[in-house]
Amino acid sequence: MRKYPKKITFAKARKDALTAKQKLRKVEEALLGSGICYCISCGKPNHWSAMDGGHFIPSTIRITELMDDDIYPQCKHCNGFLEGNSIAYEFNLRKKIGNDRVDRLIALRMASGGSDKHYALLSDEDKRLLVQKKTIPDYVQITKYCKARTKALIREKGIA
Ligand SMILES: [Zn+2]
Numbered sequence: 001m002r003k004y005p006k007k008i009t010f011a012k013a014r015k016d017a018l019t020a021k022q023k024l025r026k027v028e029e030a031l032l033g034s035g036i037c038y039c040i041s042c043g044k045p046n047h048w049s050a051m052d053g054g055h056f057i058p059s060t061i062r063i064t065e066l067m068d069d070d071i072y073p074q075c076k077h078c079n080g081f082l083e084g085n086s087i088a089y090e091f092n093l094r095k096k097i098g099n100d101r102v103d104r105l106i107a108l109r110m111a112s113g114g115s116d117k118h119y120a121l122l123s124d125e126d127k128r129l130l131v132q133k134k135t136i137p138d139y140v141q142i143t144k145y146c147k148a149r150t151k152a153l154i155r156e157k158g159i160a
Contacts, residue, residue, distance in 0.1 A: 020146035022053025035159030037073035041085035
């Protein structure tokens with residue numbers, strides 16, 4: 001059976017990649033042995049498989065949609081009921097990865113929306129990222145990589 005039919009739509013390829021990446025991010029953040037993650041917004045612990053992979057910059061924004069810094073385990077209450085609990089998300093993300101990396105995500109988002117002020121803040125590499133549009137094969141490749149890496153990590157960490 002062919003896993004990716006030739007006629008996969010862009011939307012499906014993108015959705016698959018996002019789902020695979022979100023799962024990988026939860027597994028990456030999970031503690032060895034127990035598989036416990038802490039919600040980026042409220043700090044509540046749970047098994048990675050019971051958490052969401054929550055985006056800081058919404059997943060609808062293409063430029064940051066698959067970045068490690070933009071995806072952390074989040075409890076379903078914060079991600080769903082509290083619609084991302086984004087104030088607490090930002091506060092804790094700044095503590096976790098530092099202001100520069102959070103500000104970069106915000107600048108990428110704003111620049112992709114047309115802000116010249118934020119565009120000026122970006123590195124040359126990030127400016128190049130802005131004009132690169134992912135294609136169906138790109139997304140299919142990302143999905144494949146994330147699934148394989150997730151499987152290996154679950155085994156290595158003993159967190160099935
Ligand atoms: Zn939470």
